[in-house]
Amino acid sequence: MLEGIMIGLSAAFSIQNLLMVVAGCLVGTFIGMLPGLGPMSIIAIMIPVAITLGDPTAALILLAGVYYGAIFGGSTSSILLNAPGVAGTVATSFDGYPMARKGQAGKALTIAAVASFSGGTIGAILLMIFAPALSSVALLFHSAEYFALMVVGLSAIAAFAGTGQVAKALMMTILGLILATVGEGALFNMPRFTLGIMDLQSGISFITLAMAMFALPEALFLVLNPARGASGAEGGANKITGLRFSRAEARAMAPVIGRQSIQGFFIGVLPGAGATIASFLGYAVERNIAKGADQAEFGKGSVKGLAAPETANNAACTGSFVPLLTLGIPGSGTTAILLGALIALNVTPGPRLMTDTPEIFWAVIISMFIGNLVLLILNLPLIPYIAKILSIPRNYLIPFILFFTMMGAYIGQNNATELLILVGLGVMATIFRFADYPLAPLLIGFILGTMLENNFARSMQLYRGLDFIVERPMTLGLLVLALLLVLLPSYRARRARKRAEGVADGD
Amino acid sequence: MTLTMTRRVVMAAAAATLALSANARAEGHQVLEQLHILVPGGAGGGWDGTARGTGEALTESGLVGSASYENMSGGGGGVAIGYMIENAESLDNTLMVNSTPIVIRSLTGVFPQSFRDLTLVAGTIGDYAALVVPADSPIEDMQGLLAAYQEQGQDFAVGGGSVPGGMDHIVAAMVMQAAGEDPTAVNYIPYDAGGEAMAGLLSGEIDALSTGFSEAIALADQGEVRILGITAEDRVPAYDTAPTFMEQGIDTSFVNWRGFFAAPGISEEKRAQYISALEAMYETEAWEEVRSRNGWVNIWNPGEDFRAYLEDQEQQIGDLMRTLGFL
Numbered sequence: 149m150l151e152g153i154m155i156g157l158s159a160a161f162s163i164q165n166l167l168m169v170v171a172g173c174l175v176g177t178f179i180g181m182l183p184g185l186g187p188m189s190i191i192a193i194m195i196p197v198a199i200t201l202g203d204p205t206a207a208l209i210l211l212a213g214v215y216y217g218a219i220f221g222g223s224t225s226s227i228l229l230n231a232p233g234v235a236g237t238v239a240t241s242f243d244g245y246p247m248a249r250k251g252q253a254g255k256a257l258t259i260a261a262v263a264s265f266s267g268g269t270i271g272a273i274l275l276m277i278f279a280p281a282l283s284s285v286a287l288l289f290h291s292a293e294y295f296a297l298m299v300v301g302l303s304a305i306a307a308f309a310g311t312g313q314v315a316k317a318l319m320m321t322i323l324g325l326i327l328a329t330v331g332e333g334a335l336f337n338m339p340r341f342t343l344g345i346m347d348l349q350s351g352i353s354f355i356t357l358a359m360a361m362f363a364l365p366e367a368l369f370l371v372l373n374p375a376r377g378a379s380g381a382e383g384g385a386n387k388i389t390g391l392r393f394s395r396a397e398a399r400a401m402a403p404v405i406g407r408q409s410i411q412g413f414f415i416g417v418l419p420g421a422g423a424t425i426a427s428f429l430g431y432a433v434e435r436n437i438a439k440g441a442d443q444a445e446f447g448k449g450s451v452k453g454l455a456a457p458e459t460a461n462n463a464a465c466t467g468s469f470v471p472l473l474t475l476g477i478p479g480s481g482t483t484a485i486l487l488g489a490l491i492a493l494n495v496t497p498g499p500r501l502m503t504d505t506p507e508i509f510w511a512v513i514i515s516m517f518i519g520n521l522v523l524l525i526l527n528l529p530l531i532p533y534i535a536k537i538l539s540i541p542r543n544y545l546i547p548f549i550l551f552f553t554m555m556g557a558y559i560g561q562n563n564a565t566e567l568l569i570l571v572g573l574g575v576m577a578t579i580f581r582f583a584d585y586p587l588a589p590l591l592i593g594f595i596l597g598t599m600l601e602n603n604f605a606r607s608m609q610l611y612r613g614l615d616f617i618v619e620r621p622m623t624l625g626l627l628v629l630a631l632l633l634v635l636l637p638s639y640r641a642r643r644a645r646k647r648a649e650g651v652a653d654g655d
Numbered sequence: 656m657t658l659t660m661t662r663r664v665v666m667a668a669a670a671a672t673l674a675l676s677a678n679a680r681a682e683g684h685q686v687l688e689q690l691h692i693l694v695p696g697g698a699g700g701g702w703d704g705t706a707r708g709t710g711e712a713l714t715e716s717g718l719v720g721s722a723s724y725e726n727m728s729g730g731g732g733g734v735a736i737g738y739m740i741e742n743a744e745s746l747d748n749t750l751m752v753n754s755t756p757i758v759i760r761s762l763t764g765v766f767p768q769s770f771r772d773l774t775l776v777a778g779t780i781g782d783y784a785a786l787v788v789p790a791d792s793p794i795e796d797m798q799g800l801l802a803a804y805q806e807q808g809q810d811f812a813v814g815g816g817s818v819p820g821g822m823d824h825i826v827a828a829m830v831m832q833a834a835g836e837d838p839t840a841v842n843y844i845p846y847d848a849g850g851e852a853m854a855g856l857l858s859g860e861i862d863a864l865s866t867g868f869s870e871a872i873a874l875a876d877q878g879e880v881r882i883l884g885i886t887a888e889d890r891v892p893a894y895d896t897a898p899t900f901m902e903q904g905i906d907t908s909f910v911n912w913r914g915f916f917a918a919p920g921i922s923e924e925k926r927a928q929y930i931s932a933l934e935a936m937y938e939t940e941a942w943e944e945v946r947s948r949n950g951w952v953n954i955w956n957p958g959e960d961f962r963a964y965l966e967d968q969e970q971q972i973g974d975l976m977r978t979l980g981f982l
Contacts, residue, residue: 498877
């Protein structure tokens with residue numbers, strides 16, 4: 149391994165390759181900030197540039213820089229505008245956006261940068277040590293286990309519901325699951341619930357729904373509710389207080405980052421699970437671990453609630469390189485595009501990559517370290533300027549948000565009907581918001597719905613019934629875990645209530 | 656702030672494009688001044704790659720002055736087809752890329768139009784289909800697969816990265832039918848994408864995988880899968896260790912083509928220009944570079960040959976889908 153690291157270092161540390169990392173990170177960060185352009189599209193755009201370089205190592209290093217930059221840039225729009233451009237950064241907005249509203253945008257971006265850096269770096273260390281051994285772990289999961297994993301993800305929704313909101317959260321989750329069934333399912337050759345509208349045939353696009361649920365109602369809310377945002381306490385967004393987090397906050401975050409780097413990495417290793425599940429589960433787990441006031445802070449601007457998904461999604465992105473590099477299996481859309489680029493460069497990932505062309509394998513891993521580091525160094529000084537977006541006066545900021553929301557929905561599909569769908573869903577979401585229904589569970593239900601359904605149907609077809617639940621111990625285990633996740637909070641609440649009553653009686 | 660960012664990006668992209676076209680000097684004389692290619696799906700997919708790769712080769716070789724691209728997804732490609740038909744008069748310089756699914760989807764009624772509603776230009780590249788098993792599987796050839804299938808029946812699962820009735824399913828059913836089995840009895844397990852189907856195969860969830868030949872080669876090169884058969888009529892010289900179904904007594908062949916269509920009613924002259932530009936492209940170095948980078952196989956099916964070919968394929972797939980109960 150040491151020898152490999154040396155090969156990788158010597159390959160990565162040429163002037164040309166360092167320039168590539170810097171260029172990749174910059175392009176990735178800036179384009180990634182635009183909602184609607186996730187890592188997948190940015191990498192697709194950059195592939196021709198990378199291929200003209202001719203040198204596979206340089207090309208890969210450039211693309212890795214773009215990839216990390218795009219993930220980081222994506223968090224920015226989640227935090228500042230409540231407009232998550234990719235599913236992996238939805239959970240980032242749960243606490244990142246409230247922090248930004250409290251005037252802590254700079255701090256939130258710094259935390260996101262540090263958490264991303266840590267998740268990515270720890271992930272890369274794990275990748276370096278375990279990649280060969282983990283290739284078999286990636287294949288342990290069958291459709292039945294993926295189905296159970298999605299159930300675990302959904303059961304974590306209880307964690308997003310405030311007190312007394314569990315029923316509402318459940319209803320919104322189910323609405324999300326229903327929206328996920330629109331269009332041609334991957335398992336059925338029939339369009340469903342499209343109302344005969346051809347544009348709905350491929351379903352509702354994630355970006356459109358995310359913009360409609362989060363960014364659009366936010367902007368409308370500001371218009372319809374002018375008191376909010378103008379008042380000093382809530383509208384503190386105008387003045388950006390310190391960029392640094394305190395020592396106490398660092399101490400609070402450290403174990404979260406440690407846990408989520410590892411958990412996120414291992415979830416990322418599973419093909420198809422990826423950064424989205426990792427970030428949701430990371431958020432839910434940390435919220436369950438936190439106690440008392442700490443737990444209540446989640447959703448209102450908790451540093452832990454921001455650090456957890458940011459660490460987990462970056463660690464998971466690194467983890468997704470395990471099946472790509474060791475088996476040649478792309479576990480996500482982004483890695484599928486990277487696989488295409490690799491093959492175009494005459495590099496075929498798979499079990500022989502490490503022995504046939506070790507310099508490429510190691511250069512990729514070393515470039516991850518460099519990419520993460522460069523990203524941190526580049527972005528920390530930029531944060532004050534990026535955060536200034538929020539100090540734009542409201543009458544300019546709102547049209548600005550609306551413009552980017554519309555653009556995000558449009559550029560993903562290049563289809564004007566998306567705008568109509570966006571506005572329709574956005575109005576619905578605004579009504580839900582006024583009625584105090586939580587919108588995050590809807591989006592989570594939507595994201596997990598398709599995977600839940602497809603894996604369930606596949607398992608049913610393979611086992612011709614529900615036998616897979618009893619025949620596969622890991623499936624059963626995950627389902628039991630899901631049940632515990634649902635029951636535990638209400639059990640805790642009941643016990644706390646009993647205890648409170650007991651005290652009262654005693655008096 | 657954001658405006659300057661985007662401008663910087665645009666400038667970088669423009670600089671890259673300039674650099675690209677600077678070293679590209681005319682190999683042949685220019686046939687078309689400009690070309691706009693409509694991609695019926697999003698950026699990064701197979702259609703997108705074909706459009707951009709072809710456009711790159713055409714401009715680099717000087718056959719076409721400049722090329723632009725437009726992604727228009729929706730309705731499994733139906734939105735773009737509708738656009739081509741509705742705006743036919745203003746789309747003289749536009750070609751749309753498409754592939755085998757245009758035949759399948761118009762059969763299943765995903766969209767109301769078919770290839771007949773467009774001007775056929777040419778089928779340009781193709782990929783054969785393949786059936787593979789994990790490298791450590793006891794199944795050595797198609798005979799072995801059929802024996803295992805007869806023994807295990809419904810427990811023998813064949814996976815693929817398309818919906819039931821989609822291309823991977825059709826290929827698997829076609830092969831089984833040609834081998835004398837009932838194509839409706841094959842337990843086909845659909846996955847959302849090729850990558851997930853590969854993971855399903857290697858994890859042992861499915862017994863065999865129906866996939867594209869180029870993906871199969873990538874996996875076989877890594878020693879992960881064994882290719883049992885491909886849908887070419889003769890072995891492919893570039894990878895001649897892969898046996899055909901034909902040589903194993905299973906009389907079936909299939910090509911997943913990709914090609915170009917123009918708006919209905921364009922002039923015969925314009926159509927001839929498109930055809931001659933694409934035909935001349937095959938001889939250029941620029942095309943050879945793009946083609947080999949993507950592992951594409953050249954096929955050349957211009958104009959009326961293309962129509963005959965598509966009608967043939969529609970018949971073949973339509974018959975099978977009727978047997979399978981999808982129509």
